[in-house]
Amino acid sequence: MKPRRLGAWLVIVFGVLYFFVPLLGTFEFSLRLLRGVYSVAAYRIVLADPRFAATVTYSTVLALATIVMGVALVVPTAYWIQLRLPRMRPVVEFITLLPLVIPAIVLVFGYLRIYNSSSALPLTGSARTTDLLLMFSYVTLALPYMYRAVDNGLRAIDVRTLTEAAQSLGAGWSTILLRVILPNVRVAVLSGAFLTFAIVIGEFTMASLLDRPAFGPYLQLIGANRAYEPAALSIISFAITWACMGLIQIFTRGVPGQVAGAH
Amino acid sequence: MAEVAPATGPSSAAPPWVSEVSWAWVGVVPFFVFALMFLILPTGLLVVGGFQDKGGHFTLRNLLDLFQPTILNSYLISIKVSAASAIGGALVGFALAYAAITGGLPRWVRPTLMTFSGVASNFAGVPLAFAFLATLGRTGLVTALLVHVFGFNIYSIGFNLLSFSGLTLTYMYFQIPLMVLIMAPAIDGLRREWREASASLGASTWEYWRYIALPVLWPPLLGATLLLFANAFGAVATAYALTGSSLNIVTIVLYAQIRGDVLHNQNLGYALALGMILITGLSNAAYIWLRGRGERWLR
Numbered sequence: 001m002k003p004r005r006l007g008a009w010l011v012i013v014f015g016v017l018y019f020f021v022p023l024l025g026t027f028e029f030s031l032r033l034l035r036g037v038y039s040v041a042a043y044r045i046v047l048a049d050p051r052f053a054a055t056v057t058y059s060t061v062l063a064l065a066t067i068v069m070g071v072a073l074v075v076p077t078a079y080w081i082q083l084r085l086p087r088m089r090p091v092v093e094f095i096t097l098l099p100l101v102i103p104a105i106v107l108v109f110g111y112l113r114i115y116n117s118s119s120a121l122p123l124t125g126s127a128r129t130t131d132l133l134l135m136f137s138y139v140t141l142a143l144p145y146m147y148r149a150v151d152n153g154l155r156a157i158d159v160r161t162l163t164e165a166a167q168s169l170g171a172g173w174s175t176i177l178l179r180v181i182l183p184n185v186r187v188a189v190l191s192g193a194f195l196t197f198a199i200v201i202g203e204f205t206m207a208s209l210l211d212r213p214a215f216g217p218y219l220q221l222i223g224a225n226r227a228y229e230p231a232a233l234s235i236i237s238f239a240i241t242w243a244c245m246g247l248i249q250i251f252t253r254g255v256p257g258q259v260a261g262a263h
Numbered sequence: 264m265a266e267v268a269p270a271t272g273p274s275s276a277a278p279p280w281v282s283e284v285s286w287a288w289v290g291v292v293p294f295f296v297f298a299l300m301f302l303i304l305p306t307g308l309l310v311v312g313g314f315q316d317k318g319g320h321f322t323l324r325n326l327l328d329l330f331q332p333t334i335l336n337s338y339l340i341s342i343k344v345s346a347a348s349a350i351g352g353a354l355v356g357f358a359l360a361y362a363a364i365t366g367g368l369p370r371w372v373r374p375t376l377m378t379f380s381g382v383a384s385n386f387a388g389v390p391l392a393f394a395f396l397a398t399l400g401r402t403g404l405v406t407a408l409l410v411h412v413f414g415f416n417i418y419s420i421g422f423n424l425l426s427f428s429g430l431t432l433t434y435m436y437f438q439i440p441l442m443v444l445i446m447a448p449a450i451d452g453l454r455r456e457w458r459e460a461s462a463s464l465g466a467s468t469w470e471y472w473r474y475i476a477l478p479v480l481w482p483p484l485l486g487a488t489l490l491l492f493a494n495a496f497g498a499v500a501t502a503y504a505l506t507g508s509s510l511n512i513v514t515i516v517l518y519a520q521i522r523g524d525v526l527h528n529q530n531l532g533y534a535l536a537l538g539m540i541l542i543t544g545l546s547n548a549a550y551i552w553l554r555g556r557g558e559r560w561l562r
Contacts, residue, residue, distance in 0.1 A: 008366025015359045015376070015439070019383055022436065025398030025405060073297055080290035088291060095298045100490075101547045102306055103497025105514055106536045109521050110305025113312065113533075140301045198385045204500035209521055216500065219389040223504050234393040238386055245382045 023238065030231035042232040051218055052233075059207075059215040062131070063200040066138040067193045070146045073139065075189065078150045079181050082159045096147040099140050108137060108206045130210055137206045142196040149195070153188025154181075191248045198244040202237050306540065312533030325534035334516070334526075338538065341496055341513040344427060348434035349491035355435070356442020357484065363443075364450045377447065380440035387437045392504035395433045399424050425506045433501060438491050445490065449483040486553030493543040493550075513539060 031038040033045075046052055081089050099107070115123035115133055123133040162184065166176045182189070204216035219237070223230040316322040329335065362368070363376045398405050401418060409415050423429055453476060461471045499514040508515055513535065519525045520532040 005367045008362035008368055011358045011362040011366075012368065012372060012376070015355070018355075018436070018439065019379060021405060022394040022398045025403055026394040028404050029397035073294060077291055077294040080287070084287040085291060088288075092291070092294065095294075095302065097547075098298075098302050101493070101540075101543055102302070103499075103514065103539055103543060105497065105499050105517055105521070106309065106539055107302070107305060109517065109532070109536050110309045111301070112521065114305055114308055136297075136301050139297075195385070202388055202390060204389050204503070205518070209518070216389060219393075220500070220504050223389060223393055224507070230393040231397045234390040234397070237390040238394075241386050242382050245378065245385065248381070249378055 023235075026231045026234050026238075030228060030235055033228040042228040043236075046222075046229050046232050046236070051213075055213055055215040055218040056201075058213055059201050059203075062135060062138065062214065063197045065135050066142060066200050067196050069135060070139045070142055070196060071150075071189055071193070074143070074146045074150050074192075075182060075185070076177055078147060078154055079159065079177065082151075082154050083163060093147075093151075096143050100144050104137075104141060104205050105209070107140060108209045111137065112209065124210065127212075130212060134206060134210050134212050134214075137210070138196070138200045138203065141203070141206070142192075142199055145195045145199070146192040149188045149192035150185060153185035156188075157184045187251055190251045194244040194248045194251075198241050201240055309533045309536045310540070312530055313537035315530055315533075317528075317530065325528070325530045326537075328528075328531050329534055329538055333511070334513075334535065337511045337513045337516045338542075340427065340511060342542070344430050344434065344512060345492045345495035347427075347431045348438050348495045349488050351431065352435045352438025352442050352491050353484065353488040356439045357446055359439065360443045360446045360450055364447065365453070376443060380443040383440040384437050384444060387498070388500035389504040391433060391436055392501050395424060395429070395436070395505065399429065399432070425509055427510070430502055430505060430510060430512075433505060434495050434498070438495065441491060441494065442487055445487040446483065449480060453479065482553040482556040486550040489546040489550040489553070493546045496543055496546075497539070 030042050031040065033039060033041040077092065081092055111133060112124065115121055117125040123129045159181070162180050163176055166180045171180065202216050202219065203214065204220055207214035208217040208220065215237075219230070219233055222233060313325055314321055314323070316324060329338075359376065363373045395403075397403050399417075399422075400406065403424075406417060409417060424433075457475050458471055461475055466474070497514065499518055502510065502512055502515055503518065506515075508519065516525075517532070517535050517539070520535060524532070526532055526535070
């Protein structure tokens with residue numbers, strides 16, 4: 001038993017090193033801006049950059065819009081599949097997994113082809129409609145995670161009984177969805193929402209190819225032109241990811257069947 | 264995963280709304296419109312475009328042109344990096360999950376590992392590239408420490424972060440935790456009794472692995488490795504921020520093609536995308552098939 005446990009500890013220590021050393025290296029690097037002393041100058045420069053605030057705001061607003069749109073699309077669909085169309089489940093599940101099969105760069109290439117400014121639906125024609133297209137792109141990216149989370153949540157409650165009870169009290173479909181189903185799966189929805197936020201906030205490929213001023217392309221731009229500021233930005237984004245995952249852990253504690261972060 | 268939810272019961276229960284069942288499909292129309300607009304049509308049009316020439320006529324020319332050395336080479340580098348990071352990530356990730364679950368470690372190890380894995384598997388893209396530059400770049404912390412403490416410069420023995428080995432090492436940062444998350448349920452399915460029974464029958468550790476654990480675990484193991492492969496194959500941001508365009512993996516070529524038609528042929532670009540869909544599609548199909556096989560034992 002003893003050598004076995006020692007081996008297990010060695011593996012864990014290796015994992016801990018792989019996880020923490022790059023973070024430590026980044027943190028140390030981010031403090032090196034001033035020659036000879038450690039300082040937070042790099043953070044000060046980054047936080048004072050108006051583009052930092054602008055791009056983070058842009059990406060945050062976009063992430064929130066993505067979450068609202070994603071919930072509005074996924075919750076009614078998953079509910080309806082569970083209640084009325086269980087035979088459609090394999091088809092819908094297959095579609096929700098497609099974004100894991102088709103790389104994001106291929107999807108956005110397709111969008112640029114069918115929604116270009118000379119097409120029937122010229123979504124890339126103006127900045128506002130491109131924002132809309134980017135939001136839908138992100139709903140697509142987050143679809144596998146959002147759908148799994150909500151579907152797990154719906155499986156854990158008795159959808160049929162809740163619906164019948166609400167109907168017998170005279171509730172319409174919108175009341176059932178908004179005031180009966182949604183509150184019952186709010187933990188699942190929240191964990192899907194935080195995961196969506198973590199994915200969207202630093203996303204680079206789609207935002208860059210659709211030419212929108214998001215946080216991901218800004219990170220890349222700073223990385224290409226500066227030395228120490230990127231490390232500071234990296235630590236900031238890591239903190240954001242960490243906050244999202246931490247919130248998932250807090251909200252889903254004690255709820256079985258939640259797979260936060262799992263693909 | 265694919266089983267029909269037993270909670271809802273079979274339709275033979277004759278619910279009161281059976282008479283209006285023909286209209287039930289209306290409820291999923293928004294979802295299918297969305298899927299058509301943002302998944303199926305965009306991908307489908309690229310696939311069709313891959314088979315067309317400039318005038319819109321059918322041709323196989325573009326697909327054959329994918330075999331020209333520069334493009335073929337970019338696919339090969341992508342496949343090499345994805346395979347290496349998937350296999351490396353799978354081995355380390357499996358060892359970590361196995362150690363945390365069955366290694367007899369304190370109780371807090373497992374939930375802590377799962378939490379950190381959730382974070383690390385989502386820490387990818389541009390910031391991850393910066394982190395590795397700051398750690399293993401020419402002036403990075405680990406590089407400098409190795410020089411100071413051991414007088415040993417990893418760059419003098421041919422290591423370069425902006426190369427195949429560097430990119431693989433960087434990708435493994437999100438591959439390892441992803442493997443931990445996928446494999447933990449499968450390892451949970453390994454019954455303690457199996458090991459005890461085999462030991463009481465005189466089996467060695469090697470025989471236990473060879474005849475019991477691996478035959479049960481290989482479908483999920485191989486399936487998860489394929490998923491990691493597809494995960495790395497489609498990645499753009501990490502490689503782009505790390506190497507710029509010095510390492511021509513296929514996603515970087517496609518990125519440049521979308522930005523400025525570097526191949527000087529739009530339809531060849533569509534074929535490039537088609538090739539990527541084929542590769543990720545095949546590895547995902549194999550994953551789904553293997554997962555179905557694995558679920559027979561691991562309940």
